[in-house]
Amino acid sequence: MTQVDPQILLVEDDPEDVKLTLHALREENLANTIQVARDGEEALDFLFCRGEFASRSFDHPPRLVLLDLKLPKVDGLEIVRAVKGDPRTQAIPVVVLTSSNEESDLVKSYKLGANAYIQKPLEFDAFRQVVKQLGLFWLVVNAPPPPSTFRP
Amino acid sequence: MKSPHETMHSFLPKIRPLTQGVIGRPGIHARESVAYILAFTLVLVTVGVFLRWHISSSYQEEMAYWRERQTSVADNRTHRVLDWLTDHQADAQLFATHPSVRHALRAYYDAGQLPGRSAGALRELAASIDEIERLYSYTRVYVLDRDVHVLARSSRSLPLSPVLTEICRKVAETGSSRIDLTGKTPDETLISIGVAVVPEPGTLGASPTPAQPLGVALVVFDAAHTLFPLVTQEGVPTRTGETVLVRREGNDIVFFSPLRHVPAGSQYLRFPLPSAPVAARLALEGLVTFAEYNDYRGVPALAATRHIPLTGWGLVRKIDRAEAMEDFRRMAIGEGLTAGFLIILLGALLLFHRRDLMTRVVKKEEEKFRALLESAPDAIYLIEPSTLRILRRNRRAVEMDGYSEEDLARMTAIDLYPPEDQASLRIRFEWGSETGPALPIHTLHHRRKDGELVPVEESQTLVDAGGERLVLSIVRDITDRNRAEEEIQNLNERLEQRVTERTAELEDANKELEAFAYSVSHELRAPLRHLDGFSKLLVEGHHAELSPDALEYVATIRRSALRMGRLIDDLLNVARVGRKPLSMQVTGLNSLVEEVKAALNYENADRLIEWKVETLPFVECDPALMKQVFANLLSNAVKFTRPRKPAVIEVGVTYQDGARAVFVRDNGVGFSMKYAHKLFGVFQRLHRSEDFEGTGVGLATVERIIHKHRGRVWAQAELDKGATFYFTLGSSDEPQPEKRADSGGNT
Numbered sequence: 001m002t003q004v005d006p007q008i009l010l011v012e013d014d015p016e017d018v019k020l021t022l023h024a025l026r027e028e029n030l031a032n033t034i035q036v037a038r039d040g041e042e043a044l045d046f047l048f049c050r051g052e053f054a055s056r057s058f059d060h061p062p063r064l065v066l067l068d069l070k071l072p073k074v075d076g077l078e079i080v081r082a083v084k085g086d087p088r089t090q091a092i093p094v095v096v097l098t099s100s101n102e103e104s105d106l107v108k109s110y111k112l113g114a115n116a117y118i119q120k121p122l123e124f125d126a127f128r129q130v131v132k133q134l135g136l137f138w139l140v141v142n143a144p145p146p147p148s149t150f151r152p
Numbered sequence: 153m154k155s156p157h158e159t160m161h162s163f164l165p166k167i168r169p170l171t172q173g174v175i176g177r178p179g180i181h182a183r184e185s186v187a188y189i190l191a192f193t194l195v196l197v198t199v200g201v202f203l204r205w206h207i208s209s210s211y212q213e214e215m216a217y218w219r220e221r222q223t224s225v226a227d228n229r230t231h232r233v234l235d236w237l238t239d240h241q242a243d244a245q246l247f248a249t250h251p252s253v254r255h256a257l258r259a260y261y262d263a264g265q266l267p268g269r270s271a272g273a274l275r276e277l278a279a280s281i282d283e284i285e286r287l288y289s290y291t292r293v294y295v296l297d298r299d300v301h302v303l304a305r306s307s308r309s310l311p312l313s314p315v316l317t318e319i320c321r322k323v324a325e326t327g328s329s330r331i332d333l334t335g336k337t338p339d340e341t342l343i344s345i346g347v348a349v350v351p352e353p354g355t356l357g358a359s360p361t362p363a364q365p366l367g368v369a370l371v372v373f374d375a376a377h378t379l380f381p382l383v384t385q386e387g388v389p390t391r392t393g394e395t396v397l398v399r400r401e402g403n404d405i406v407f408f409s410p411l412r413h414v415p416a417g418s419q420y421l422r423f424p425l426p427s428a429p430v431a432a433r434l435a436l437e438g439l440v441t442f443a444e445y446n447d448y449r450g451v452p453a454l455a456a457t458r459h460i461p462l463t464g465w466g467l468v469r470k471i472d473r474a475e476a477m478e479d480f481r482r483m484a485i486g487e488g489l490t491a492g493f494l495i496i497l498l499g500a501l502l503l504f505h506r507r508d509l510m511t512r513v514v515k516k517e518e519e520k521f522r523a524l525l526e527s528a529p530d531a532i533y534l535i536e537p538s539t540l541r542i543l544r545r546n547r548r549a550v551e552m553d554g555y556s557e558e559d560l561a562r563m564t565a566i567d568l569y570p571p572e573d574q575a576s577l578r579i580r581f582e583w584g585s586e587t588g589p590a591l592p593i594h595t596l597h598h599r600r601k602d603g604e605l606v607p608v609e610e611s612q613t614l615v616d617a618g619g620e621r622l623v624l625s626i627v628r629d630i631t632d633r634n635r636a637e638e639e640i641q642n643l644n645e646r647l648e649q650r651v652t653e654r655t656a657e658l659e660d661a662n663k664e665l666e667a668f669a670y671s672v673s674h675e676l677r678a679p680l681r682h683l684d685g686f687s688k689l690l691v692e693g694h695h696a697e698l699s700p701d702a703l704e705y706v707a708t709i710r711r712s713a714l715r716m717g718r719l720i721d722d723l724l725n726v727a728r729v730g731r732k733p734l735s736m737q738v739t740g741l742n743s744l745v746e747e748v749k750a751a752l753n754y755e756n757a758d759r760l761i762e763w764k765v766e767t768l769p770f771v772e773c774d775p776a777l778m779k780q781v782f783a784n785l786l787s788n789a790v791k792f793t794r795p796r797k798p799a800v801i802e803v804g805v806t807y808q809d810g811a812r813a814v815f816v817r818d819n820g821v822g823f824s825m826k827y828a829h830k831l832f833g834v835f836q837r838l839h840r841s842e843d844f845e846g847t848g849v850g851l852a853t854v855e856r857i858i859h860k861h862r863g864r865v866w867a868q869a870e871l872d873k874g875a876t877f878y879f880t881l882g883s884s885d886e887p888q889p890e891k892r893a894d895s896g897g898n899t
Contacts, residue, residue, distance in 0.1 A: 124685035
């Protein structure tokens with residue numbers, strides 16, 4: 001499963017959301033580069049190459065993290081803090097993709113260094129459009145940070 | 153470092169300039185004194201004038217009395233003398249016509265003036281002379297011939313003195329009788345009356361010329377036993393009253409009658425004319441006067457002057473002024489003394505009355521002062537500044553400090569304080585000599601006799617109490633106040649605690665609410681998203697397998713999910729409006745309206761909408777929320793005018809009850825005012841959703857926002873005739889309308 005380093009880390013506890021998100025990404029042929037983490041702890045293990053993902057290397061970070069905020073075990077904002085607070089991971093683009101548009105969530109996310117904040121649209125068409133654009137932008141349009149960025 | 157004493161010095165102002173003392177009223181004394189002096193002076197002057205008038209008139213009366221009396225006595229004595237002289241002159245005249253005299257003289261001349269040849273007739277004459285002398289009480293009797301040779305004389309008579317001879321010669325020469333006086337002392341004064349002896353009428357006899365007398369008859373009286381008693385006899389006895397006779401002798405004036413104040417047997421008093429007593433001179437000049445003159449002793453006397461005819465003598469009736477005026481003087485002195493006594497009595501009465509009055513005034517003042525002192529709600533001490541002895545204190549002070557009078561006698565004001573405070577307080581009780589405003593109020597403790605400490609507030613003043621410097625110390629027991637303050641403090645603390653508790657509770661509730669809203673926003677949307685997502689996937693992936701009915705059902709599921717999503721969003725928005733604090737800034741309402749209008753125009757490009765937006769004010773508000781207000785009101789207006797072509801939407805300003813209100817008016821379908829009360833309730837809708845979509849949360853949000861701005865929102869509408877929504881914004885956006893001011897000025 002880990003022969004190819006995944007380009008997108010999707011952190012999402014809701015299986016239905018995972019299905020819908022993957023469905024949308026699949027339409028753009030991006031689904032096979034996705035690693036899904038079902039809770040905060042798993043996401044952190046993956047990002048910081050520990051536990052189950054101890055064999056991973058910081059030299060191959062994901063190109064994009066799609067992060068839900070309400071997560072079991074470790075909260076989404078904690079993950080933003082951890083990623084953006086560590087020089088080995090702080091260059092990884094983190095896009096918050098969540099149900100809520102609570103102002104406090106927006107403020108905290110940006111203050112902790114999130115790169116974008118998107119409320120999941122209710123209509124599936126709109127949701128699909130958003131996910132597609134995200135994938136295209138971050139994986140195709142956007143120039144990724146060079147490997148030296150991840151060295152302390 | 154400054155010592156505590158120096159520091160205190162700099163805080164405590166030493167006494168400043170004078171303030172009038174509270175005790176005593178100097179005005180009353182001066183005013184009453186003037187009144188008393190005036191009254192006294194008036195009485196004094198009145199009595200003085202009356203006394204002077206009375207004494208003066210009494211003097212006049214007394215003088216009139218003495219004029220009357222002296223004049224009448226003078227007249228009486230003058231008449232007596234004159235009568236006596238006239239009588240005795242007549243007697244002498246009779247003697248001169250006595251037959252023996254004439255006979256003897258004729259015989260003498262017939263005998264050729266030789267006494268020897270007429271001795272018989274002369275002997276006969278001598279015998280009758282003795283007889284006549286005895287009969288008339290003459291001292292001596294002489295008969296002389298016309299050449300003044302003595303022809304006969306009584307047997308007691310001495311030879312004729314040259315003075316008497318000279319008198320007789322004058323009588324013989326003139327033929328008229330003559331009265332004269334000889335002597336050296338009043339006792340031996342002789343009065344001589346010389347009378348010419350003329351022949352019997354019708355007989356020429358031996359007389360050579362008819363005019364020439366035959367001789368002279370001379371009778372001599374002893375004045376001391378004859379005339380003088382008539383003069384010196386005093387009718388009403390007096391001590392100094394007397395009548396004196398005077399006559400000229402050459403250039404001298406001689407007092408020849410016996411004088412009361414000269415010893416008997418003395419020689420005549422004799423004064424040279426210029427220095428003679430005035431009364432005597434005036435009498436001799438023939439003036440009838442009455443006045444005050446100095447008598448022969450030089451003593452003032454009241455004297456009446458008379459002139460005695462026949463003789464050229466003067467008569468002075470006089471009495472010493474001292475005696476004459478003795479009664480008057482006594483009366484005057486008596487009256488003076490009486491008046492003086494009365495005046496002194498009056499003065500004493502006035503003084504006594506004044507003192508009595510003053511005493512009463514002072515007593516009254518004292519009582520007022522005492523009442524003031526005793527009724528004062530604060531303790532008051534009067535302290536002597538030099539010794540700090542407590543001279544006086546009021547009832548409140550006694551209640552407060554608990555010391556007895558005996559205790560007080562052994563204490564100073566400093567001892568009223570606890571020992572540890574006394575050293576620092578001494579400086580407060582160092583007084584200068586100038587009175588001034590009170591020292592600033594000082595809060596400290598007094599120590600009661602029982603040792604208990606009383607919290608007090610006190611102030612001292614140096615006052616001038618009738619010339620005496622006293623320290624007035626006013627002390628307020630603030631035990632109760634402190635207790636009340638403590639209670640207030642406690643209450644405040646309890647209140648604060650309660651507020652804290654309530655706030656905490658509210659904060660908890662708020663947090664719960666927030667958490668709830670947060671959860672709602674996260675958790676409730678996900679299932680809806682899934683409903684829509686999977687419905688969509690069903691339609692896309694299994695379109696062929698679904699009947700048209702099934703497709704329709706799936707479409708309905710999707711609509712409901714979306715609708716539920718909007719409801720949740722709107723509800724969350726309402727909740728958020730309530731929670732969020734306002735961030736106020738001055739905002740032009742027109743700019744908000746323009747933004748909303750642009751968005752609505754974009755969304756409703758197919759609609760014909762006529763906008764009438766007036767100039768709106770700049771107000772202090774939360775612009776984001778205010779934009780929501782316009783967004784809701786304007787989108788409603790657009791929504792409910794959908795049947796209208798064109799739709800007319802107005803935004804403007806109006807004044808309602810003096811408050812400025814912004815309104816949004818449309819010509820839409822309106823609503824019945826019957827339901828106006830439901831307008832702003834959450835989920836309340838007045839239209840069916842198939843006619844006009846909506847959640848029924850928009851106006852509830854508007855109301856929340858307006859209320860947060862302390863404003864008011866209401867609506868006016870009529871079914872099918874459009875609706876108008878008004879709102880006001882608190883008090884902060886209230887310049888008074890200019891129109892009102894103008895109309896006010898015109899009427």
